[in-house]
Amino acid sequence: MTPVLDYRQLAAVGPYFALDVATAPGEGPPPGFRPLRELYAGGPDSLLAGRVRVVAQRLGTAEPRVAASILHLGLAARFWSVGLGSALLLGVVPDLDPDRARVRVPDQGPIDLWTPYAPAPSGREPLTERLHQSVVQGQLTPLGAAVRTVAPIAGRLLWGNAASALAGALRMLDAHGAPGHGRALVAELLDRPPLAGTGVLRALGPRGTAFRRNSCCLYYRVGPGAGVCGDCCFTRPPEPRAG
Template sequence: MTATAPDYRRLAAVGPYFALDAAATATDGPPPGFRPLRELYAAGPDAPLTARVREVARRLGTAEPRVAASILHLGLAARFCSVSLGAAVLLDVVPDLDPDRAYVRVPDQGPIDLWAPYRRTPEPWTHGSALADRLHHALVEGQLAPLAAAVRAAVPLSERLLDGNAASALAGALRMLGPHAAPGRARALAADLLERPPLAGTGTLRGAGFRRNSCCLYYRVGPNAGVCGDCCFARPPRRR
């Protein structure tokens, strides 16, 4: 059988956070407006991520940069978790989103656009832990780790808070995949990743529900913000 490129169009049917634009041939390049993903992880006062934190703070109406940085990180982590877990479950592949090969476009609103280079579909990795190993390497180590480092370079935040954000994003992708995936398959992969460092101990997965052991700080946006559905707090803590 001749290997072909994965049909990433199937991911868009799940939702916008799962969508992935990818090269159809080895010679295709990214569409206009896309920049190397590595640039998103740059540090410094003029770096794209630093500027994005300021924009998120403005839109949220918060004077606390760490709140804006955490909310931004959670959204970006959700984007990477969704497209990676979705492709693994629905297509038996892990997208090539290596920061030195993939490209990104940051719209004014909504999830970031992602573009992956050409890749042929390998033999299905449905047996043993091969797919989970590949997903951990590509997603947790290849995308979430540099993302967290870039966010912490822009705004000091607890590593464990960002690990909790990543775990929450992964669990959110699992819930979204529910109607589209074979029963239990997406959960098994998500549960495997949540048992490995650095996500191990970030929360508890029961069925498709998740309760994290940390807080993303959303409640600090304003007096009526409340807490997220998977927050460690049952109600917003009293602010000093």
């Protein structure tokens, strides 16, 4: 009998890692979920554009690209947490096909993700390849394209966000005691386009890692005192350009 994986293990790491999976064939999602594909629709009237406006209001910024970058970083962290967490804790990569998976956007916190009933996937490809296909190609590529229809933002910045989110997921899993091959897995992903060149992953002892990205997520532009993130290419916020 094909085993059914216990994805509840992921939620123990943190809310960004949680994945709701149907427990029986034909079981539908809970109320409020909509096709994941809708998150990747672009334009001013899209679900994504609405979330950018909400984030901008909460951050107190008048720059749509700043809100779009911060939202994108959080979404990238959500997808990497589920993908990398499943790979390291369960040995599989879940099926988040945008046409079958579902998403629910709460007022606060990370998005909720749901997938149909899923016996253990039988893919024979290495975990690196499966993660690249599922997260990079399946989620982050269409997400980045949609974000760029909502706000004027560089594609390379968005891939820097994706790399930062991947390294952050690894740090969380290391702290949770996940298997030690996670660093090598993440290093392989960061060596592959389009993540190649986005930053440098550095070992800190036998398990810990540090990451320094080659771009900035623009958080420092939220306002005075916002500062820069711990993995930013800048050591302090850039000075405003004269004129």
